[in-house]
Amino acid sequence: MGLNQSKNIKPKMLEELLQITGFSAQEIFEWYQDFHKEYPQNHLTVREFKKLYANFFPSGDSNRFAEHVFRTFDLNNDGTIDFREFMCAISVTSSGRMEQKLRMAFNIYDVDGDGYITRQEMLEIFNAMYKMLGNSIRLDDDVSTPEKRTEKVFRQMDRNMDGKLTLDEFIDGVKQDPSILRLLNVF
Template identity: 40%
Template sequence: MVPQPHSYAADADESSPKSEGQHTGSTRQFHAPSHHSDARHGDHSLRDAKSYARHVFRSFDTNDDGTLDFKEYIIALHMTSTGKTTQKLEWAFSLFDVDKNGYINKTEVTELCQAIFKLIPKEDQSKLPEDENTPEKRANKLWAYFEKKDNERLAEGEFIKGLIENENAMCLIHYEPMKQQSFLFIPSPSGFC
């Protein structure tokens, strides 16, 4: 008998108290922090990270079974930390492709920008350029680089080509505060932002 790989579940049963990484049998399930966790930590970071974490989890769960098996986890770890620029951009595309239909639209870009903005401290948001200091403005600015109408969609190849050819657009898909400390929510594919 071959042992089953560990897997990490996307959602927890909110009604029962569980800890992160609770081990049950041969399956290790990841449970996102509850919405009450932020009070114990004195900040909003855990609660606000939940929507972004769900998008990241969705993009790593390549077989759509609601769990991350060891193989999916290792591939995701490698791709986001040491992968080539195009691999990182393929992953970034999957992050924006909320409905997993192979295209992204402006609504999906806005949704992901909203999740990312929940992670940016308010004081840092106020330091962003005027035309990208809200999720909607950042989504509009990014979408404009692709020269698409609001109701059009963008294929993966167009997304990757547009970002590679435009440093400013590339900088819009991640956040790095003040060039001092890296808090990239989407790994910088080339490190120039």
């Protein structure tokens, strides 16, 4: 890739990102310049992503949680986050509709990607989250451990009590009781 090509976003990608993200051309161009400057290879590796998360959560161990978020952002499952994937993630997390954010959160919790969140998957994410946060926050007794938090979420969301959450149960649960969002607290 020539130097000029690597510093300028391709018109086709720009057009696609304008439609997908809702950002202006100027905003996308600025994001692209910063992304390219920080990651000249035009993608973000899981190692780099973990470093990013470690900067945001210096008092805990964010490695495992960062892996789960990385997996969710890596839309084509190639082991990297390219600029397009990065912008889609930024768009949803910063200005996406509630349902988009909930779909993304669901995908983080659905570790194996089978369309359901099991107790074990949710517990895995909460364990990773608690390690990441370390002792930086004080928690109510009913959610003081990953196990307690998992049980509380399932009690409130698993309407048919089958031990797994569908996307619909997940979204409906949050819509019916917005306090659940605090229990899930992903972003």
